Amino acid sequence: MRLIIDQGNSATKIHIANSKEIVETVIKENDELLEYVRQRIGDGTFKAAIYSSVRREYDKRLINVMSRKITPIICMGNTTHLPIGIEYRTPDTLGHDRIAAAVGAWQQRPGQPLLVVDAGTAITYDLVSAKGKFMGGNIAAGIEMRLRALHEQTGRLPRVSSDGELPLLGYDTETAIRAGALQGAAYELEGYITACEAENPGLLVFLTGGDAERLATIIKRTIFVDRNLVPKGLNCILDYNVEI
Numbered sequence: 001m002r003l004i005i006d007q008g009n010s011a012t013k014i015h016i017a018n019s020k021e022i023v024e025t026v027i028k029e030n031d032e033l034l035e036y037v038r039q040r041i042g043d044g045t046f047k048a049a050i051y052s053s054v055r056r057e058y059d060k061r062l063i064n065v066m067s068r069k070i071t072p073i074i075c076m077g078n079t080t081h082l083p084i085g086i087e088y089r090t091p092d093t094l095g096h097d098r099i100a101a102a103v104g105a106w107q108q109r110p111g112q113p114l115l116v117v118d119a120g121t122a123i124t125y126d127l128v129s130a131k132g133k134f135m136g137g138n139i140a141a142g143i144e145m146r147l148r149a150l151h152e153q154t155g156r157l158p159r160v161s162s163d164g165e166l167p168l169l170g171y172d173t174e175t176a177i178r179a180g181a182l183q184g185a186a187y188e189l190e191g192y193i194t195a196c197e198a199e200n201p202g203l204l205v206f207l208t209g210g211d212a213e214r215l216a217t218i219i220k221r222t223i224f225v226d227r228n229l230v231p232k233g234l235n236c237i238l239d240y241n242v243e244i
Contacts, residue, residue: 003046003070004234005062006097007033007053014040015231019239022228034062041069050238052076052096072242076100076234083107083240085133095124097230098137102128104226104233105206113200116229117189119209121145125192127200140188143211146181162214185211186218193221 004015004022012033016024028036049070051058058075066073074080076096084106088094097118105116106128114128119142126137141149143162151159160177168183170176189207197203207216208229216225226232 001046002235002238003037003041003049003066004231004238005033005037005049005051005053006100006230006234007051007055007059009054013231015228015234017231017235022231022235025228025231034059034065037062038065041066044069046070048072048074048238048242050074050076050234052100052234054095054097074238074241076237080237081241083132083236084128085131087133087135089136094134098124098126099134100230100233100237101206101208102126102134102233103236104208104229104231105204105224106132107232107236108206108224108226109204113196113203115193115196115203115205117192117205117207117209117212118230119143119185119207119211119215123185123188123209123211125189127196129200130202138192140185143181143185143214146184147177150177150181162211166218182214182218186215189215190219190221193219 002017004017006013011027011029014026015022049066078092084103101116101118105114111130113130116126118124121142123140123142124137127135129135147160147162150157160174164178165175166182167175167179170179193205205223206229207223207225208227212225212227216223
């Protein structure tokens with residue numbers, strides 16, 4: 001078995017995988033992570049691990065704990081070997097989650113142009129060429145960020161939940177704000193698909209992230225929704241770097 005750690009700013013997703021698939025996912029607050037991993041790896045069943053973090057410095061205590069029971073351990077970084085090429089002009093600023101999602105999509109559909117969309121706190125749009133090159137992408141505000149900004153940056157607009165009625169055009173302030181955020185994000189995605197398809201015939205679209213299913217119900221396109229795209233990519237990168 002493999003241990004896949006995807007550390008965010010406040011919480012971490014811990015994935016258990018075999019060579020082919022993710023079999024278990026646990027989410028822990030970052031201050032719970034060290035003790036959870038210590039207990040989880042105690043029986044020595046993990047044969048390899050990959051550790052990805054949004055932070056520029058990895059948790060050395062966590063690495064030390066893992067290294068006592070697991071070898072090898074790959075820490076995602078600028079020198080990590082990847083199964084796709086990177087054409088981004090500043091690869092050192094490219095988020096590990098964006099790279100992993102691109103790899104996860106490419107692993108499933110190699111040889112075809114891909115638009116990889118991660119709808120989380122931010123929404124990222126990344127293009128992978130048919131030759132397996134990460135060409136670049138854009139970053140936009142996520143749905144919850146849009147809803148929060150409308151409340152915090154105005155004097156009278158209320159804080160609205162993303163859950164609830166979603167008309168094409170709102171019929172009161174609550175539905176107007178919700179539809180503006182969600183329908184706006186959906187139209188944004190439709191626009192990126194149309195533009196990228198024009199330059200990349202045969203484009204396939206992969207959608208992941210916390211708001212993936214919600215957006216998928218709104219847009220009128222054939223897309224692949226995969227909540228495990230990032231850990232699948234990390235698992236593939238682990239395979240690419242070590243023989244297990």
